Amino acid sequence: MTMRPAPRRSLFDDTFWWHVADGQLHLQHCSQCDNTWYPPGPACPQCAGETWTWQPVAGTGALLSWVTFHKTYFPTMPAPYTVVTCRTDEGVLLLTDTTADPATLHIDMPMVLQHYQAVDDTGTPFTLYRWEPADTPSVGRAPAHCPGTTHCRVNPGCR
């Protein structure tokens, strides 16, 4: 089983991770100015509005940058591994790991979000998500852990 450090959670991160556990990815959307932001927080950074809703994202984006860790920083996560940042179609930057070969990566390449399962340092399972190249064969197939929700927006059409 994939071991990972558990996420840091503010009050607003809880809802974010609840959606992730359900195989989705939602971000806060401002009811006043239509802004979408990440990470979660108490107010809209654009207008300081305190009224917002959680909205699903399309789960697609474009690659901005990537790095490969050759030094092991977390005992449960041996190097090497590669981490990418992509800009979602909604304009928000999200950072995750990827299973893609870094030699195949290039700026602006289309990427999609996929969910996967991990356990934290206490042995508690949790769901994570990551960017993969849009042409990755597994895209569009139901992952083994897929909760099968009918309104999944991360892997559209997988069921």
Add this chain to the structure above:
Amino acid sequence: MTTAPALIVGVGDTDYPHDWALCRQGSARTDAYGYAVTAFNRALADAGLTKQDVDGLFVGTPLAYERTAEVLGLDMRWASSGDSAQALQDAVAAIAMGWADCIALIYGNDQRSAGTTYGGPGASYGDQFLSYVYYEPWGFTSQGALYALLWQRYKQLYDLDDRVLGEVAVAQRMHARLNPNAVMRAELTIDEYLAAKWIVEPLRLFDYTIVNDGGVVLLVSSADFARSKQLTARGVQMHGIGRYDLNVAATSMAPRLLDFYHNAHRQAATRAYDQAGVGPLDIAAIQIYDSFSVHVPIMLAGLGFADDTDIGEFISSGALRPGGRLPTNSSGGHLSESYMQGWGHLVECVRQVRGEAGDRQVNDARFVQYASDIAGKVFTTILGPAKE
């Protein structure tokens, strides 16, 4: 804009290579406060002042304000605390307001002997910068990784060779070899740089700072105080100061990855240059906050020494080296002297302006610039001789 000028009238630091060796043996000679005391005594001696002359105190993180003042036995009429960028701003403002006449700016750090970690579980400063710890579930940690992510995009967009960063490390090592107080003084070649292990690719070992113990103190006084103590001739004035901070979408790293913090670089530089009445061509040498080599090309491009499209050529020409067009980090900087979180760079500016930098003295160092960029919080100042 007219302000009552504040002058740096004394500097002190500690023996970086000596304390490095002791730390490596596991026998550090003192703690963070002890390094600060050593630097404080040396700064007073440098200025020919006594403790009783000090009436204001700025305490640099990670030192705690009260304990620092207690250890040094200082009851003060003005005090503040923060990082090396905040220090000079606060001191200049306090002097201008008449809140203090002679301020000690004090830094001490036992990060090496105390085992301070900058990545992995318990990474430092995560309570202040959420991006340092927020992405742990994906294994993303360490300030080096944040700069590696920036550099990957920058080098791809501007088609830069790995030798550009290598030249930064090599040039700074050349400076360090002329500085008896630098930790790393062995010759470093570009081939050795390229052959070194990756830490977080595209950054290698020699792109990273040297985490070390040490202390730094600067004494900042009013012009009147300096005159009364005959310190004006050796006084160093901040002729211009600029600051601009980028915070919007900082955790998602949008200003880092989409702008390379250049908007902040330009805003801060414009204010500092305008106030000083100089421009990049007037700068004899520059000290750039360099936790990682990446800071140097990004800052130089942001400040206007070159464009993003020709910064690689500028650096590859040897401009940063001793005797080059723009000697950069002439003490060796964080990469080769010691990681004193910007404080050591300020001391080097003062020594260069005074003409007291020994073998590494830059010719005609009338104006020397300092620039720091800590997660998009940009500070820069133009230092030069005091106006009589």
